[in-house]
Each structure stands twice: as C-alpha cells, then as structure tokens.
Amino acid sequence: MFSPKLAAEVTLQPIRRFGFDAAILFSDILVIPHALGRSVRFAAGEGPRLEPLDDPAAIAALRGTIDDAMLTPITETIRLVKAELPPAVTFLGFVGSWTVATYMVAGHGTPDQAPARLFAYRHPEAFARLIDILVEASSNYLIRPAHRRCRRCANLRYLGRNSCRRTNFSAGALRPTQRIVADVRRAVPGAKIIGFPRGRRQQLETLRRGYRNRCRWSGLDG
Numbered sequence: 001m002f003s004p005k006l007a008a009e010v011t012l013q014p015i016r017r018f019g020f021d022a023a024i025l026f027s028d029i030l031v032i033p034h035a036l037g038r039s040v041r042f043a044a045g046e047g048p049r050l051e052p053l054d055d056p057a058a059i060a061a062l063r064g065t066i067d068d069a070m071l072t073p074i075t076e077t078i079r080l081v082k083a084e085l086p087p088a089v090t091f092l093g094f095v096g097s098w099t100v101a102t103y104m105v106a107g108h109g110t111p112d113q114a115p116a117r118l119f120a121y122r123h124p125e126a127f128a129r130l131i132d133i134l135v136e137a138s139s140n141y142l143i144r145p146a147h148r149r150c151r152r153c154a155n156l157r158y159l160g161r162n163s164c165r166r167t168n169f170s171a172g173a174l175r176p177t178q179r180i181v182a183d184v185r186r187a188v189p190g191a192k193i194i195g196f197p198r199g200r201r202q203q204l205e206t207l208r209r210g211y212r213n214r215c216r217w218s219g220l221d222g
Contacts, residue, residue: 002073008080015089022090023081027074029096032137033104035066052107054119056126066137068144075144092194095138097177101130135176139183 010026030048034040039051053059078093085091102116103109105127110116120127177195184191 004073004076004080007073007077008084011077011081012084015085021088022092023085024092025074025078025081025094027077027094029094029100030103031071031074032066032095032100032134032141035068035070035141036133036137037063037067038104047109048103050103050107052115053104053130054107054115056123059123059126059130062130062133064133064136066140071141071144093142095141095180097134097138097180100134100138101127104130131176135179135183139180139187142180142184143187 007026011023014020015023028048030040030050033050038053041049043049053062078091081091098116099113102113105119106113106115116127181193184193
C-alpha cells in the first residue's frame with residue numbers, strides 16, 4: 001500500500017481484466033493509525049501488528065491529528081489510478097471504524113475483538129477519546145484534496161458479528177460513523193457513501209433510521 005505504482009496496478013487490474021464498473025483503492029484501514037504516529041507493520045503469516053493502546057495513559061498521549069506527509073504514497077496512488085481509470089468507472093475510497101479501534105487497542109487482530117470491548121467497559125472516557133480521534137482523522141482523510149478525486153467515498157465499517165455488542169453498537173459504531181458521514185458531506189456536498197456493517201442485518205432498520213436512508217448498505221450478512 002506504500003508502493004504507489006504497485007498499489008495502482010492492483011487497483012486497476014480487475015478493471016482491465018473483467019470490466020467492473022467500480023475500482024476500490026488498494027490501501028488499508030490501518031493507514032489511519034500510521035498517520036497518527038503509531039507503528040504499523042505487517043508480519044508474514046501473522047497479519048498487521050501495532051503498538052497496543054492498552055491503557056488510558058497511552059491514549060491520552062496519542063496524537064490528535066493525522067500527519068499528511070505520511071499519507072503521500074496514498075495520494076500518489078490515487079493520482080496514478082485516476083490517470084488511467086476509464087471515465088465511466090467509479091473510484092471508491094474507504095476508511096474503517098470500529099475495527100480500527102480494535103486493532104489499535106489490542107495491537108493485532110482478534111477473533112472477537114474482546115480486548116477493545118473490555119477496554120471500552122473498563123475505561124469508557126479513554127475509549128471515547130480514541131473514537132473521537134478516529135472520527136476526526138477518518139473524516140479528514142476522506143476529504144483531503146487527493147481523496148476528492150475518488151467519485152464516491154465508501155465508509156466500510158467492518159463489524160464482525162461478535163465484535164460490537166448491541167449495548168455499545170450505537171456508541172462504538174453508529175454515532176461515530178454518523179459523524180464521519182456528516183463531516184464528509186459538509187466538505188463534499190452530495191458525496192455518495194456506502195456502509196459495510198458486516199453481520200448487522202438484524203440492525204438494518206436501526207442503521208436506516210440512523211442515516212435517514214441516505215447511505216447505501218452492503219455486506220450485511222458478512
């Protein structure tokens with residue numbers, strides 16, 4: 001994802017080979033923690049590894065805004081893709097929501113995101129600060145001039161069936177994503193947004209009410 005030529009090629013290959021009507025930017029939801037100054041590495045056979053934010057003091061010390069310089073490879077990838085993408089093909093950018101927080105707290109992926117859920121229960125104020133930082137960082141990431149070259153912003157919220165219980169679904173996922181949607185649309189009126197609430201079909205009506213039917217939903221069955 002930090003090799004623009006390779007990332008652009010991976011983004012464009014499915015369009016060339018299969019003629020899809022949309023291209024998804026080849027990147028990763030963890031570019032946000034990276035731009036917030038957290039160490040992010042990808043271990044062979046293990047997946048991404050981060051410095052865990054496992055205590056309130058670590059979250060209190062977390063940088064509050066993204067470093068644009070650290071996102072330069074993403075900007076270049078977008079430029080390269082737009083230069084070759086057929087005019088009729090939609091270009092999708094994306095960010096994550098709850099899953100980003102779970103990776104940042106645990107330092108790696110977990111089957112049920114238990115470390116983040118436990119942290120949110122034990123330290124609600126610290127976890128709320130983390131969510132606030134991610135909302136601002138994600139919104140700023142999507143409305144950066146480079147990302148505006150994408151014809152549609154897709155806010156993909158990877159919510160596993162066991163990751164965000166009903167009791168904290170609104171605080172941990174729905175309300176933060178509403179804020180991102182509002183921030184993006186203030187900066188880019190009429191922006192198209194796709195929600196990807198994996199495994200949340202049982203809460204479809206809650207989602208529709210929360211977004212006033214202005215989002216397109218996909219991946220509800222996960």
